[in-house]
Amino acid sequence: MKNVVIYSSKTGNTKKVAEAIAQSLDYELINIDDVRDFDDYEKIIFGFWVDKGFMDTKTKKKAENIKNKTLGIFFTSGVEPNSEHAKECLEKSKEYFTILGNNVTHLFCCQGAIDPEVIEIMKNMAIKMGDKAVHKITDERRARWKKAETHPDKEDLKNAILAFSNF
Structure with missing residues (x-):
């Protein structure tokens, strides 16, 4: 049985972290779109980008087969x-x-740059909703977006490697 890092990445953030982890452990690295079957793998490190608080629909559809x-x-x-x-x-x-029967032993969150499309959607929603907007566009929010642009950075990749060093 093989060990693998499987990832889903929209902007390249998750791929960058997956590559660092796979290289450090000498694990196979596979994009979720290229996975046919999960049965050949004993240990899986699974990475995804967050969309509205969880995985995007396409990734979730594939991930439901990891059991x-x-x-x-x-x-x-x-x-x-x-x-x-x-x-x-x-x-x-x-x-x-x-719930799918997996033994989840390691968890890690890495900040990543926000997809520019998402920022535009948030700005447009804020304009449309006015005072009723949940995510108002403030100077503080703009500063967080700017800070996020620098991630994942070298320190993030180091922390990701450490998080899975004994996997």
């Missing part, structure tokens, strides 16, 4: 890794894969 494996999970998101949103995503991910 009865020793599993590590990581994701990239535009939020700070210690934020409440990140913690909720970690819990939701662990619960999702545990």
Whole structure:
């Protein structure tokens, strides 16, 4: 049985983290779109990008076939890794894969640059909703977006490698 890092990446953030982890462990690296069957793998480290608090629909459809494996999970998101949103995503991910019969042993959140399309959608929603907007475009929010542009950085990749070093 082989060990593998499987990832889904929209902007390249998750791929970058997956490559660092796979290289450090000398594991096979596969894009989720190229996976046919999960049965050949004993241990899987699974990475995805966060879309509205969880995996995007296409990735989730494939991920529901990961069953009865020793599993590590990581994701990239535009939020700070210690934020409440990140913690909720970690819990939701662990619960999702545990229900499928997996033994989830490792979890990691990595901040990533936010997709420019998402920023434009948020700006347009804020304009459209006015004072009723949930995500108002403030100077603080713009500063967070700017900071997120630098991630994942070398320190993030180092932390990802450490998070899975004993997997």
